[in-house]
Amino acid sequence: MNVAIVGVTGYSGTVLWRLLNQHPNIQRVNIYTQQSDLTAVSKQFNWVSDQSINVFKFDIADIMTNNDAVFFATPAGVTGGYAAELMNNDFPVIDLSGDLRLKDPAQYKKWYHQEPNVSHETLSKVTYGLTEFTAATATYIANPGCYATATLMGLAPLVQERLIDLNSVIVDAKSGVTGSGKKLSRATHFVDVDENFAMYKVNQHQHIPEIMQQLREWAPDMGPIQFATGLLPIKRGLMATIYAKISDEVSDVDDVIASAFRATYMDKPFVKIMDNQIPDLRLIAGSNFTAIGWSYNPVTRVVTVVSVIDNLMKGAAGQAVQNFNKYFGLSETAGLTQLPDFV
Numbered sequence: 146m147n148v149a150i151v152g153v154t155g156y157s158g159t160v161l162w163r164l165l166n167q168h169p170n171i172q173r174v175n176i177y178t179q180q181s182d183l184t185a186v187s188k189q190f191n192w193v194s195d196q197s198i199n200v201f202k203f204d205i206a207d208i209m210t211n212n213d214a215v216f217f218a219t220p221a222g223v224t225g226g227y228a229a230e231l232m233n234n235d236f237p238v239i240d241l242s243g244d245l246r247l248k249d250p251a252q253y254k255k256w257y258h259q260e261p262n263v264s265h266e267t268l269s270k271v272t273y274g275l276t277e278f279t280a281a282t283a284t285y286i287a288n289p290g291c292y293a294t295a296t297l298m299g300l301a302p303l304v305q306e307r308l309i310d311l312n313s314v315i316v317d318a319k320s321g322v323t324g325s326g327k328k329l330s331r332a333t334h335f336v337d338v339d340e341n342f343a344m345y346k347v348n349q350h351q352h353i354p355e356i357m358q359q360l361r362e363w364a365p366d367m368g369p370i371q372f373a374t375g376l377l378p379i380k381r382g383l384m385a386t387i388y389a390k391i392s393d394e395v396s397d398v399d400d401v402i403a404s405a406f407r408a409t410y411m412d413k414p415f416v417k418i419m420d421n422q423i424p425d426l427r428l429i430a431g432s433n434f435t436a437i438g439w440s441y442n443p444v445t446r447v448v449t450v451v452s453v454i455d456n457l458m459k460g461a462a463g464q465a466v467q468n469f470n471k472y473f474g475l476s477e478t479a480g481l482t483q484l485p486d487f488v
């Protein structure tokens with residue numbers, strides 16, 4: 146198969162390039178860019194690759210003619226303008242941006258602070274590609290946000306099995322700096338990040354509506370969540386710490402929680418259930434794994450669930466490849482067998 150990447154010089158685009166070049170079912174990776182100097186783009190990669198680096202001017206018609214699928218690793222605001230054309234041509238798209246994740250354009254305007262340029266009808270045809278839970282059936286797959294992925298995976302069994310008070314969820318999530326992309330900003334300057342820890346977008350993060358949208362599919366009476374995000378002084382890794390009150394009706398709580406997590410993720414190759422061991426970021430660094438552990442406090446009846454991912458792998462490029470594999474009926478793990486770096 147031939148695949149296209151748009152946004153290859155960004156952090157998740159670069160990781161995607163590496164994964165797709167090592168994918169057993171992909172013969173050729175074509176890069177498309179809005180940059181005028183195509184040689185400069187190819188130089189980022191050609192020193193490590195014996196194969197020629199194929200870089201082309203961004204052109205939707207060319208992408209559809211010469212590829213079997215396209216991955217967009219572009220900032221919010223780019224894919225909305227091309228989505229309808231790609232869908233009308235039934236061309237498979239895996240979109241890493243947040244442009245088509247929310248079904249309601251008004252929500253996009255509110256949380257992304259941009260005019261939505263996608264219709265309700267187009268949005269209704271998109272698959273939200275949380276790979277462990279959603280069948281990638283539509284040609285247009287919206288890859289979930291990094292915080293949304295870790296949070297939803299940590300909450301899924303608790304919400305689906307109604308083990309918790311649906312109005313009691315508090316999430317405290319933290320990410321490495323690659324999560325904020327390659328563009329320079331004051332908040333991600335080395336001097337501000339190094340040996341520091343800062344909260345940001347508290348109660349205002351754009352993944353809140355995406356998380357709520359999915360939680361309400363699992364439990365229509367799901368209450369609002371409290372959601373905070375912080376910037377860790379590391380490059381990669383994301384931890385969502387989730388607090389929720391266990392429902393009064395649940396007894397044998399430790400066993401019930403363990404059974405729910407094990408049943409939900411029983412046959413999922415990229416999910417590691419740690420039970421009462423709390424995972425850290427090194428466990429999953431550089432891999433597509435999600436590791437989930439928890440601790441139940443019988444005094445307060447609160448469970449603390451910790452869900453960790455590599456933001457550029459399961460949080461972006463890795464899950465995008467997993468969505469690609471599922472859409473094309475390939476082995477779910479194809480191209481994704483990297484073990485964690487551990488150190």
Ligand SMILES: NC(=O)C1=CN([C@@H]2O[C@H](COP(=O)(O)OP(=O)(O)OC[C@H]3O[C@@H](n4cnc5c(N)ncnc54)[C@H](OP(=O)(O)O)[C@@H]3O)[C@@H](O)[C@H]2O)C=CC1
Nearest residue numbers: 152153154155156157218219220241242291324326327461
């Ligand atoms: N970083 C992360 O951990 C995660 C990121 N995401 C999402 O994935 C997407 C990419 O993220 P990330 O890699 O961090 O982004 P970066 O900011 O690092 O890179 C984005 C790339 O997109 C291309 N680009 C920039 N502006 C435009 C434009 N106007 N039109 C077309 N292409 C453009 C550029 O690549 P080029 O010049 O090569 O074309 C650029 O390098 C974003 O939507 C982000 O929100 C989702 C989950 C996690």
Ligand SMILES: CC(=O)N[C@@H](CCC(=O)OP(=O)(O)O)C(=O)O
Nearest residue numbers: 221242243290291320321324325
């Ligand atoms: C550390 C950091 O800044 N992370 C980014 C997450 C990027 C992302 O996934 O945002 P999209 O919804 O556009 O895909 C943030 O908090 O906005």
